[in-house]
């Protein structure tokens with residue numbers, strides 16, 4: 001499976017994201033559109049970025065009753081994105097319904113991956129707020145396995161969990177990992193981070209990198225550094 005670097009384009013307007021992408025004259029990076037950009041710029045932003053030749057991971061993290069998710073996914077299936085996601089906490093029934101909705105009449109569909117536990121959720125918050133008393137690693141692996149049972153393609157997880165997910169769910173099961181920082185860079189608000197090189201070693205298929213590229217003095221050089229460390 002080809003490894004790739006996905007740039008988290010966390011901007012709130014079309015102008016900002018296009019100005020940013022204009023800097024890339026030689027390559028067409030894989031772009032993550034999150035809630036901020038999708039809600040700020042509207043669904044047309046997907047078409048606009050696609051028309052510029054980029055692959056798109058639409059990170060909207062759906063979580064609702066199965067029928068609602070199925071119908072929402074069938075709308076997304078018409079947007080020509082390459083990857084989209086949902087919360088595994090919505091249950092296996094919801095994930096199966098999502099795949100049904102996402103599958104186009106010709107049998108094709110974007111990759112569908114699941115968020116297990118958000119990396120912002122600590123053991124303590126999971127126990128006290130969600131009343132889930134198991135160790136968080138076990139919960140992550142259980143949700144990953146549910147995603148596999150439902151027929152999904154993989155999960156979003158910490159790079160530190162990617163190796164274990166591959167062991168449990170098979171090497172074809174995709175791991176998409178945010179929380180990536182250069183060895184000499186700022187960590188910012190991320191807690192459990194790894195370098196692109198380490199993420200490669202652990203077995204991530206895709207790294208999602210935001211501020212180390214978007215806030216760099218030279219974003220193209222920062223992107224190339226990620227590609228050199230992670231893909232080559």
Ligand code: C5P
Nearest residue numbers: 008034118119178179208209210211212
């Ligand atoms: O700027 P930074 O590299 O921290 O951006 C990481 C991106 O990955 C952000 O868009 C963030 O929302 C997303 N993400 C994350 N942790 C998760 C899931 C998504 O950082 N568990």
